[in-house]
Amino acid sequence: xxxxxxxxxxxxxxxxxxxxxxxxxxxxxxxxxxxxxxxxxxxxxxxxxxxxxxxxxxxxxxxxxxxxxxxxxxxxxxxxxxxxxxxxxxxxxxxxxxxxxxxxxxxxxxxxxxxxxxxxxxxxxxxxxxxxxxxxxxxxxxxxxxxxxxxxxxxxxxxxxxxxxxxxxxxxxxxxxxxxxxxxxxxxxxxxxxxxxxxxxxxxxxxxxxxxxxxxxxxxxxxxxxxxxxxxxxxxxxxxxxxxxxxxxxxxxxxxxxxxxxxxxxxxxxxxxxxxxxxxxxxxxxxxxxxxxxxxxxxxxxxxxxxxxxxxxxxxxxxxxxxxxxxxxxxxxxxxxxxxxxxxxxxx
Numbered sequence: 001x002x003x004x005x006x007x008x009x010x011x012x013x014x015x016x017x018x019x020x021x022x023x024x025x026x027x028x029x030x031x032x033x034x035x036x037x038x039x040x041x042x043x044x045x046x047x048x049x050x051x052x053x054x055x056x057x058x059x060x061x062x063x064x065x066x067x068x069x070x071x072x073x074x075x076x077x078x079x080x081x082x083x084x085x086x087x088x089x090x091x092x093x094x095x096x097x098x099x100x101x102x103x104x105x106x107x108x109x110x111x112x113x114x115x116x117x118x119x120x121x122x123x124x125x126x127x128x129x130x131x132x133x134x135x136x137x138x139x140x141x142x143x144x145x146x147x148x149x150x151x152x153x154x155x156x157x158x159x160x161x162x163x164x165x166x167x168x169x170x171x172x173x174x175x176x177x178x179x180x181x182x183x184x185x186x187x188x189x190x191x192x193x194x195x196x197x198x199x200x201x202x203x204x205x206x207x208x209x210x211x212x213x214x215x216x217x218x219x220x221x222x223x224x225x226x227x228x229x230x231x232x233x234x235x236x237x238x239x240x241x242x243x244x245x246x247x248x249x250x251x252x253x254x255x256x257x258x259x260x261x262x263x264x265x266x267x268x269x270x271x272x273x274x275x276x277x278x279x280x281x282x283x284x285x286x287x288x289x290x291x292x293x294x295x296x297x298x299x300x301x302x303x304x305x306x307x308x309x310x311x312x313x314x315x316x317x318x319x320x321x322x323x324x325x326x327x328x329x330x331x332x333x334x335x336x337x338x339x340x341x342x343x344x345x346x347x348x
Contacts, residue, residue: 003256005073013073017080019050024081026305032084033165039135044085048116052087056095061110068092068197072204072259079208082312084166086121086132088201093194094120097140100190101182105149109138122194127319129169133157141172142194146180147187154178164315166308193265196273198320200262203255203273206280209313210248210287216306217241217291240290247286251279274329277321284313 005013023046032038047053055071057063075088095113098106098120112118121136125143133139134157139150155178157170182190218241258276261269288310292299299306317323333339 009070009073012070013077016050016052016074017077019046020077020081020083024083026308029082029084029166029308037135038166038168039085039132044119045116047085047087053090053116054114056091057110057114058099061107061114063095063110063114067263068096068200069256069259069263072200072256075201075204076208076255079205079312079316080212082166082209082212082308086119086135088205089122089132089198090120092201093122093197094138094140096197097122097190097194100193105181112137122198123172124191124195124198124320126195126321129160130157130172131167131169131319133170133172134159134168139172141174142187142191143174145183145187147182147190148174148178149181150174150178162315164311166312167315192270195320196262196269199273199277199326200255200258202316202320203251203258203276203280206277206284206313206316207248207252207255209309209316210244210251210280210284212309213284213287213291213306213313214241214244214248216304216309217294220304221294240294244283244287244290247283251276251283254279268333270329271333274321274326278323278326278330281313281317281323285317288313 023043028040032040044053051064052074054063055066055074056068057065059065071092075092078088090113095110098110098113109118109120113120118137119132119135120138120140121130121132122140123130123133123142130139130141133155136150137152139148139155141148141150141155150172154175156173156175158173160169160171162169180187221241254272254276258269258272260266261272266272288306291306291310295304295306298304301307321329334341
């Protein structure tokens, strides 16, 4: 069996990576922290022009009709540049949510989502705070076991600072009289699917963040000299970065496997997503720790761009299910009665 990405997927990934790296610089990110919204409508429009906002929208609603497996590489690149815009939530969680529910709500919003005319944001009750609620044209909010489809004007937001200055977190209060659009068993199914998709998005971004921290550290250790030599030539420094590289490489396969499971709506999706998020966030955490070490005292200051990516990695590790939650998911699968384990069950 061939598990590699297709040539088309890789070409699209390369073109998007080139755009993101050139357009979303650390200087642009820092400038965004000082604005009221922390978001750039011009950047969102650029993403729409590239077709990214409509990647997962069905062709019947003017989208590209792609899946989580097609989008996972792009989510990884969103992490590499610490993209502040809610593209991953929009494309990987919000659009599939609307597809799942269908009906008039989907028919109204999916074409707008594809065109980039509307940002779709999904908020689980489990996450407590809602990211990007202030710019969401449609906020799909879970509360009390029910789902609400809220437009601006139907809710109010109270800002809560984050460890990551690029994030905008809010406590959301609905206006009185807003009726739920889904409740009961369908609401629980939507919650489970959204949790899998959101956690997959975090895992993919964590891969990109880890790689960016390694790249920053390699560049720094090449330029920084001690005793007349680049510190990157010292064995201890090499070991720090090599350990991250190994952990990062071993985290990629679980993330891509999880993307396939989510795209196929597999029964085992939750287990694969939990494994992916644990592996990817552990790689990003180690990248942050070791990158600070190789940067020395400078690593603890905001003057180095490392902090942009390190703090986003910390934040993502604790949203859409923290490590404890996902370890429990994996444990339930491993210790379930009749669980089929071992190498022979890898592709079952």
